Amino acid sequence: MIRKRIMTSLLAGLILTSCSKIDNYVAPNGGIRGKLIDKITNEGLQAEQPNGFTVKLFEKGGKLNSPIAFQGKPDGTFENAFVFQNEYKVLVTEGAFFPIDTAVITIGASTENNFEVVPFLAITDATVTPAAGKVTVNYRLKRAQVGDKIVERKVLVSRVPTVNNSVFDFKAQTELAAVSDTDILAGMFSDEVTGLSSGQTYYVRIAARTNNPLKKYNYSKIFTVKVP
Structure with a gap:
């Protein structure tokens, strides 16, 4: 029994000694x-x-x-x-x-x-115009290098400053897989998002996607508008 107590005390002392060592590793600088x-x-x-x-x-x-x-x-x-x-x-x-x-x-x-x-796509010439209960968004799609087929465009509207393909409250979406890229890049688009509340501030963003392997979207900047 005495031997057991001595061994237990020694073990406890070793643990306390190891815990008291100062961590002297250099931090990232x-x-x-x-x-x-x-x-x-x-x-x-x-x-x-x-x-x-x-x-x-x-x-x-x-x-x-x-x-x-x-x-x-x-x-x-x-x-x-x-x-x-x-x-x-x-x-x-x-x-x-x-x-x-x-x-x-x-x-x-x-x-x-x-x-x-070089982005897959860029959103250019974008304007956002609020009106009673809605916003109208005009824009073009542009690219500097040919890549995967352009397959989708959308306008996303959020009640909070964060707005993207995963965070939005309203949207207008158009599938483009059946439209030639030549026609898409030559066009000026106008999308309307309705159902918005008067007096409410919204955050609007345009998104477009090619058929890239990671399914990533290209975005416009975020527009802040107040619906009259």
Whole structure:
């Protein structure tokens, strides 16, 4: 019995000693931020969140199959302020744009790096006009590089500032699979969303999709309107 008590006391002492050690690992002291620039509009690439696009960091000397991955923001910006200062291969991927080359970037305390991307589609010449109980949205679709078939366009209306293909309260949707891309790109579209309440503020966004493997949408910026 005495021997058992002695062993128990020794074990407890070892556990307490191990818990008292100070964690002296160096914390990440670097950061990277930037923006995806839409080559058609020369503005930030409009995306949805989450899963609009992914930034992957492959650290020099690290495992190539274990990147640091994080999501971009709806306005095309991205930031990770919790990485080690080092050289990285940076891959921007999984968005509604054509693949771009991997960049090699030395990340310091706060490193900024923008990337130009060619979107599958861009929404241009967009106007949103409110009227009693509705909004009318005019716009064009444009592209700089031929890709998958254009299959869908829609206008999304939300009661909250977040609005995308997953978050909306009203929509007008048109299937385009049977229309030639030539005709789509030459046209000016006008969509009407009805059933809106007078005096209510709404957030309006245009979305369009090609038949890309990830089923990603390209978006316009968000328009804020008040229905009279």
